Amino acid sequence: MNIEINSKSYKIEKAVATLLEAMIYIKENTEPTLNFDYGCKSGVCGACSVRVNGKEKLACSYTPQDGDKIEPLKYYPQKRDLIVDKSSQKELLKRVKARLISYNEQVLNSQDEAKTQIQSDCILCSSCYSACPVIEVNSLFAGPFALTKTYKYTIDKREGAVKEHIDVIQSNGVWDCTLCNECTLACPQGIDPKTDIVNLRNLSVQNGYMDPNIGNMSFGGGFGFDANGSF
Amino acid sequence: MRKVDILIVGSGIAGLSSAIKAKSLGADVAVATKGVATKSNSVMAQGGMNVALGNIDRDSPNLHISDTLKSSHNLADKEMVSKLCNGGIDAIKFLEEIGVPFSRLDGADTPLKSIAQRALGGASAKRACYAQDYTGLKILHTLIDGAVNLDIPIFEGLFLLELIKNNDSEVCGGLFFNFDSGEIEPIYAGKVIIATGGFGAIYSKNTNSATSTGDGLSAILKAGGELSNLEFVQFHPTTLKGSNILISESARGEGGYLVNCEGERFIDELSTRDKIAKAIFEQLKQNREVFLDLRHIGKEKLEHLMPQELKLIKQYANTDATQELVAIEPAVHYTMGGASVNEQFEVIGLKGCYCIGEASNANVHGANRLGGNSLLEAVTFGLLGASEALNTTASKIEEQKFNYILPIAKDSDNLEVYKAKNSLSDTLFKQVGIIRDEQNLLKALETIEELNIDSLKIDDTPKHSTLLIELLELQNASVLAKALIKSALWRKESRGAHIRSDYQDELIEFEKNSTVSKKDLV
Ligand SMILES: Cc1cc2nc3c(=O)[nH]c(=O)nc-3n(C[C@H](O)[C@H](O)[C@H](O)COP(=O)(O)OP(=O)(O)OC[C@H]3O[C@@H](n4cnc5c(N)ncnc54)[C@H](O)[C@@H]3O)c2cc1C
Ligand code: SF4
């Protein structure tokens, strides 16, 4: 089998179950200075995400096919070969205040668990981010995983500061998404950021915000769209 | 010059719990980690974290203590185990309040009473708190969210090489290789907390993250700190044959059977890991394949309780566990030994350096760790370690010059690194595996000495070189491997996870820790 990594062709002379195994084979047998990232080999650490024939995949769970073309994720600065600089993930998480801001003592039950179960499966692989066409035109867009995380915290009954989450996702946030669904298709964990964003829009409206694409921005007095965001 | 009150090395659950605690106590904290923050053993933990909440069965910290002591084969320290088990409530409260999305029970009357609990091996009650079978993932990411939002810097791509000491021999920082710049750089600190995890990944068949290569332990040893009980390497009984992907103990806790190719059950599935791994190993030696049988539990229940496992089994073994038998084999899973620490988690032999989580031997697991106790240790001792580190006077920071030389030389044969790595890890698995004897241990030591790993060099630019990282890890693996074999040779008995065919009994004269320090390795 042959695969192409950043336009260079490599021959894999061994049966491999995953793309990661193929890359390790190349590194240990033909090109030891090839660079790619991995950790868990089992789909939970999010380190090995790459693009295969233009689609985001986890190298450790994708079964390679002859002729596959492998490239790094989009939008992140390339460090070397398939390794990109994902440090902006953490800046984004901070910008959207992705955490339980104010603990509100509540007794949760199995339905509450189910509400955030899928969102909290996120492994921070950034596949969704790389797949999102909006980032291409607006690098400040918060993007899918950050908004999914925000959604998760807003619907957690323990969150006593829901409004604070909503406030910071108005500008370069929920309204910038085109609902194209690419993120949802790209996610290896079956997370659906698009739907979470739709839900966040509803929550935004309930909190007094409105869709800036259709509304009149100077509408009303007490609430309003903060065009400058809060960051 | 980078300078902080507390430098934490490692971004697993131990390191990040500690970081958040130290920050909440007002300290200036930084976390340095060798890769992206999400890579660790922590993120992989599935089954759960033991806390004697008694939400399902009658349970108490005292029962938890006695289970833990029993499993330790008389090697754990009662005080430390009591600290661990009694600290569970604070630990779970901490996690609940930062927003960990645990699995829940219906109809509870307090937040902690609502946390679901399951059975893991060796526990006399359903004690493991979980978040489906993504317990580690969900705890870790909640901690990352918390740390990032508390403005705790997490420096990714800083590989700890050595500890820095001042003129009074106190540890006052760490020396790192910076993956992004390709340079060596120090971070000075009043206290250093090592949370670099275990060294299971130095074995060829293991369930660990590739990051678990014992780097922090090697740094501690070189700086003059003591390591102990390295010979206690836990094999997990149920990993997928070939890929060694872990199938959590919860699969047996929920009622799964172990059967051989004749369809016979051959061991109590809820016995401790050492006993089960040994029983499976013996079946395999008689050429009987071993399987995990989950079929009778039912598809619906399986899909609810262990979605990740079903997915992993499908993906890596192409098996539908709700309908078919799953072929399994034991693989290295957890290292009980580590840096010796006192009751304050300070490393024996060093001042100003603390060690927590899987990296430390805090005398709570002894010869065999109970499933679910290591996440508890990571959080509980992570929190306590931060408080202890801040409780005493900080080390004096003295700026220094460093002449660390990276193992790089033009025209080196880069493939040698992988030859040596594979030889070392295979040797460990075959000769320092589940069942050991003096002859094989000595042979293994000889093989590893002959690999001459310390003289290996690579030909690559240091910046963004994963080859260089792998060589640095291999150097540490070789230090740990030798120390581990020496400990295994010393322990002329069988106890818990250390099983010797030439000394099959547990002996009273070995009812103590093995220790290794720098002088033992020259
Ligand atoms: C597959 C699997 C399943 C498990 N399931 C369970 C379970 O259900 N319950 C349970 O209690 N335990 C479980 N365990 C064990 C448990 O996950 C670990 O023991 C625990 O998470 C260790 O946490 P830690 O923070 O000490 O180390 P780790 O999580 O391993 O973190 C170590 C950190 O140190 C960093 N690091 C390492 N070397 C360096 C260096 N040189 N420089 C800088 N940084 C470095 C690493 O990158 C990483 O960030 C499981 C383990 C595995 C592998
Ligand atoms: S649905 Fe929205 S967030 Fe998702 S990829 Fe499309 S534009 Fe991006």
Ligand code: SF4
């Ligand atoms: S939402 Fe899915 S694709 Fe995006 S980072 Fe999380 S796991 Fe990866």
Ligand code: FES
């Ligand atoms: S190596 Fe961890 S997700 Fe692929």
